[in-house]
Amino acid sequence: MNPIHPDLAPLARAAKTFGRELLTTGNVLDLSTPLRDCVGGRIGWLRPEHRVGDPARYMRHILYVDPEDDFVITAITWLPGQRSPVHGHFVWCAFGIAEGGLTEERFRAPGPLLEPLGSKVLRAGELAELDLGGPIYHRVSNHTARPLVTLHVYGVAADRITTGINRIYPGE
Numbered sequence: 001m002n003p004i005h006p007d008l009a010p011l012a013r014a015a016k017t018f019g020r021e022l023l024t025t026g027n028v029l030d031l032s033t034p035l036r037d038c039v040g041g042r043i044g045w046l047r048p049e050h051r052v053g054d055p056a057r058y059m060r061h062i063l064y065v066d067p068e069d070d071f072v073i074t075a076i077t078w079l080p081g082q083r084s085p086v087h088g089h090f091v092w093c094a095f096g097i098a099e100g101g102l103t104e105e106r107f108r109a110p111g112p113l114l115e116p117l118g119s120k121v122l123r124a125g126e127l128a129e130l131d132l133g134g135p136i137y138h139r140v141s142n143h144t145a146r147p148l149v150t151l152h153v154y155g156v157a158a159d160r161i162t163t164g165i166n167r168i169y170p171g172e
């Protein structure tokens with residue numbers, strides 16, 4: 001196994017089983033419990049640079065790469081005012097809030113226009129809804145005055161991280 005912070009090791013083990021089970025049987029195992037543990041208290045993995053970010057855009061930090069390319073664990077730093085484009089996902093993904101506050105807007109696109117499904121604010125220790133790579137789009141923003149750090153698990157190989165996760169909504 002690649003080096004990993006001990007606080008993240010149970011999440012990596014769960015993600016391995018989660019990904020394999022989803023692929024082979026379609027069963028959706030529990031990933032929320034180990035993910036919640038990593039954002040709701042055991043945040044020893046969070047380093048000072050995760051609070052610094054990049055003024056140009058939200059910044060992704062790779063924390064762990066599965067040696068068989070089943071998944072990656074990343075932290076993302078969002079400075080005040082930063083947000084993602086409206087996007088869906090090509091792969092399964094789960095994420096939670098390690099520090100700060102996040103606004104998530106969700107959309108569906110049955111035709112050429114986006115239809116808002118609602119918006120909610122998530123705080124440290126809380127998780128967004130698991131996405132199995134379905135048709136729903138979302139936009140994630142930091143509307144607070146402090147940096148936001150989120151923890152993500154994506155069912156993607158590390159060399160596809162920039163193009164293989166987000167399905168950007170046309171025009172974004």
Ligand SMILES: [Fe+2]
Binds near residue numbers: 087088089138
């Ligand atoms: Fe996303």
